[in-house]
Amino acid sequence: MNYEKFIEDQVAYIKQTVGGEKAINALSGGVDSSLVTILGHRAIGERLRTVFVDSALMRKDEPQGVVKLFADLGIPVELVDARDEFLSALAGLTDPEEKRNAVTDTFYSKVFAKLVKESGAKFLLHGTILTDIEETVAGIKRQHNILSQLGIDTEAAYGYTVMEPLKTLRKDGVRRVAELVGLPDEIVNRIPFPGPALATRIVGEVTPERLEIVGAATAIVEEELADTGAFQYLAVLLNDRATGIRDNKRQFGRIIVVRCIESTDARTATITQLPWKKLNRICERIVQIKGVNRCLYDLTPKPPATIEYI
Ligand code: XMP
Numbered sequence: 001m002n003y004e005k006f007i008e009d010q011v012a013y014i015k016q017t018v019g020g021e022k023a024i025n026a027l028s029g030g031v032d033s034s035l036v037t038i039l040g041h042r043a044i045g046e047r048l049r050t051v052f053v054d055s056a057l058m059r060k061d062e063p064q065g066v067v068k069l070f071a072d073l074g075i076p077v078e079l080v081d082a083r084d085e086f087l088s089a090l091a092g093l094t095d096p097e098e099k100r101n102a103v104t105d106t107f108y109s110k111v112f113a114k115l116v117k118e119s120g121a122k123f124l125l126h127g128t129i130l131t132d133i134e135e136t137v138a139g140i141k142r143q144h145n146i147l148s149q150l151g152i153d154t155e156a157a158y159g160y161t162v163m164e165p166l167k168t169l170r171k172d173g174v175r176r177v178a179e180l181v182g183l184p185d186e187i188v189n190r191i192p193f194p195g196p197a198l199a200t201r202i203v204g205e206v207t208p209e210r211l212e213i214v215g216a217a218t219a220i221v222e223e224e225l226a227d228t229g230a231f232q233y234l235a236v237l238l239n240d241r242a243t244g245i246r247d248n249k250r251q252f253g254r255i256i257v258v259r260c261i262e263s264t265d266a267r268t269a270t271i272t273q274l275p276w277k278k279l280n281r282i283c284e285r286i287v288q289i290k291g292v293n294r295c296l297y298d299l300t301p302k303p304p305a306t307i308e309y310i
Contacts, residue, residue, distance in 0.1 A: 010165040014043035025125035029066035032127030035178045056083035057197035083113045090206040096310035104195040128164040170265040200308040204239030231263040236309045244293030253293030269302040
């Protein structure tokens with residue numbers, strides 16, 4: 001693909017489609033939504049309102065970090081606090097697809113619909129990529145950002161039109177284009193992080209306490225594995241518990257799974273052969289998290305597993 005032409009074409013498409021209207025987009029700090037933000041600002045400048053929605057599901061300090069990074073690029077990003085909305089929508093849910101739907105619904109029909117109404121935006125610029133569409137259409141999993149491909153009329157349902165300028169690219173293509181538009185390396189080579197965020201890394205109910213545990217494990221895994229160059233690495237909190245010993249007493253504790261994978265486009269993945277020493281250090285640190293007494297390394301490739309756990 002001619003990526004320079006791709007940039008020109010998408011900027012023109014956004015300019016033409018939005019016309020004199022306003023658009024809005026949600027930035028998560030991942031490479032997909034970051035690229036959409038840059039293309040959108042190139043196309044329509046201040047008529048694009050970029051927001052970062054704090055869903056309570058993001059990694060530690062992520063909201064403030066992303067806002068600062070884009071401020072340094074000259075793009076203002078508004079931080080929207082929607083933590084209560086997401087946590088109450090997820091309370092009591094354990095089924096993976098119900099959890100995904102709760103995140104989608106809170107995001108689009110509650111938080112976004114309100115923002116769009118306030119701002120008068122007629123368009124939503126979206127970072128959907130080809131893999132998201134293919135897997136959703138194939139019925140493998142409902143990616144949280146897929147709407148029109150499932151026959152959802154966003155105009156009628158949510159009051160705005162969704163535009164997806166990256167829908168012909170896979171992850172590797174997105175990274176090439178992101179580099180070309182001048183996004184910093186920190187974004188271009190950022191490991192993928194799913195839209196429903198830490199909700200995909202908690203098996204069972206999402207609660208503030210469980211988010212705290214998986215958030216702490218995520219920080220450890222990301223710090224320890226940053227130098228591997230792996231495609232993606234993550235920590236998952238299981239719903240089971242296991243017996244262990246803490247302070248000489250029996251403890252029925254939490255279980256964290258660590259995953260580190262190699263892939264080019266997330267459609268298939270193999271497992272990184274991490275050095276034993278590295279695995280041991282991760283385990284030592286993870287079992288220091290309060291309430292956690294087991295740490296497992298997942299050896300399952302995709303397929304048959306998916307990368308995330310829900
Ligand atoms: P799975 O778990 O389906 O993940 O093997 C494939 C890749 O997609 C990411 N992922 C998502 N990304 N919205 C996203 O934007 C989602 O709902 C979602 N679910 C999974 C996952 O992290 C992996 O890189």
